[in-house]
Amino acid sequence: MFNYTFHWYQAFRALPQMLHGALVTLEVAMLSMVLGVAFAVLLAVARMSGNRVARGLATTWVEVARNTPALFQIYMAHFGLGAFGIHLSPFTALLAGITFNNAGYLSETFRGALNAIPPTQARAARSLGMGPVRAFWSVVMPQMFRISFPPMTNQMVWAILMTSLGITVGLATDLAGVTQGLNVKTFRTFEFFAMAAVLYYLIAKTVMLSARLLAWRLFRY
Amino acid sequence: MFHTALSLSDLLFLLKGASVTVAVTVVAVLFGTALGLAFGIIKAQFGWLATVPLTFVLDVLRSVPLLIQLILANAFQSIAGLGLSPFLVACVVLSLYTSAYCAEIVRGGIEAVPAVTRRAARSLGMTWRQDMTNVTLPMALRVALPGWIGLALGVMKDSALVLWLGIIELLRSSQILVTRLQEPLFILLVVGAIYFLMSYPIARLGGRLERRWREND
Numbered sequence: 381m382f383n384y385t386f387h388w389y390q391a392f393r394a395l396p397q398m399l400h401g402a403l404v405t406l407e408v409a410m411l412s413m414v415l416g417v418a419f420a421v422l423l424a425v426a427r428m429s430g431n432r433v434a435r436g437l438a439t440t441w442v443e444v445a446r447n448t449p450a451l452f453q454i455y456m457a458h459f460g461l462g463a464f465g466i467h468l469s470p471f472t473a474l475l476a477g478i479t480f481n482n483a484g485y486l487s488e489t490f491r492g493a494l495n496a497i498p499p500t501q502a503r504a505a506r507s508l509g510m511g512p513v514r515a516f517w518s519v520v521m522p523q524m525f526r527i528s529f530p531p532m533t534n535q536m537v538w539a540i541l542m543t544s545l546g547i548t549v550g551l552a553t554d555l556a557g558v559t560q561g562l563n564v565k566t567f568r569t570f571e572f573f574a575m576a577a578v579l580y581y582l583i584a585k586t587v588m589l590s591a592r593l594l595a596w597r598l599f600r601y
Numbered sequence: 602m603f604h605t606a607l608s609l610s611d612l613l614f615l616l617k618g619a620s621v622t623v624a625v626t627v628v629a630v631l632f633g634t635a636l637g638l639a640f641g642i643i644k645a646q647f648g649w650l651a652t653v654p655l656t657f658v659l660d661v662l663r664s665v666p667l668l669i670q671l672i673l674a675n676a677f678q679s680i681a682g683l684g685l686s687p688f689l690v691a692c693v694v695l696s697l698y699t700s701a702y703c704a705e706i707v708r709g710g711i712e713a714v715p716a717v718t719r720r721a722a723r724s725l726g727m728t729w730r731q732d733m734t735n736v737t738l739p740m741a742l743r744v745a746l747p748g749w750i751g752l753a754l755g756v757m758k759d760s761a762l763v764l765w766l767g768i769i770e771l772l773r774s775s776q777i778l779v780t781r782l783q784e785p786l787f788i789l790l791v792v793g794a795i796y797f798l799m800s801y802p803i804a805r806l807g808g809r810l811e812r813r814w815r816e817n818d
Contacts, residue, residue, distance in 0.1 A: 384680045447800040448793050449758040463786035544666035569676035577665045584664035
């Protein structure tokens, strides 16, 4: 049945290259999370605002992000935007796609968290003389992040997993892209991708663990 | 005036791709749910020490990108000379992937049933199996169903990744059309609309169920 010799040594020799790719993966994931959180806060506020245009736009964004595949969103950024003369590099397209996706999912998380914060908090802040922006920024938003921290951690792991879709638009520098590059040179598909799988697992676990430590440090009273 | 070269038969080609997407999803969700139910019950029933191996495997399935899992499984089946079709490989991988998430949903549902309820059922003389089928699982279902609907839709969207194995599903068929017609934006919009129409009504239904059942608690 097995007529195949595994060449693990090759995969180990490529480890430094792949670790370098892992850094790019982390970079994309983190950037997409930072941008995604920023957009998600705006979307969550827009969806709860009285302005109908803002609400409609935000709802469209969120529903499209949540009801179409992430890969479709990345394709849209890479191939679709060309019709408007916007030609994104694979890196930017991947970042744009994941950010769009993250923002959609996170804004729903944030909306739930905002609903869980008692409205008296904002009113108390306003009655202390804070403006509406100040009250949201310094009183409501910190509580929102505290409530939605575990789902945000999950979203971060999702973002890391989604970066592997970069190979479908030709990104060659992230972990999956580097692995694919090695694969087409050597045809040792199983060895290289097994190594990549281990690295992805370790990255995801490290992120989860550090998030737990961070939450323990940040959110104790 | 808007003009497109997309003909009716091209649209049918896209719908054929959509049917492949649906087929992969249905198979994966069916087998994944069956497996996930078993894993979830095992995880809820036995202590964490006894389920360390199972937990680890399920954890790996959730922490490794699906695309990498598909590539690995496909490479493995050609190494082992199993001669499986890409469709079958995709179904197996997606089923296992689904089961990993489903196990967590099932476990959460079972653990949401108060222990006293289960003890009461047992002290009425019910066997473990009767307690499971008549008391615990029906109560767990209310907690788990919204999450399960979300999972099924997630698998539908993630099934787009099987295009890497050469399966012509919805997204891949759109790429074939783009190569021929050179209208990426319009064709992708059509594909997005198809995905959206498949996902959105069910997502709304899930959201409604979740709200309605929460009110009764």
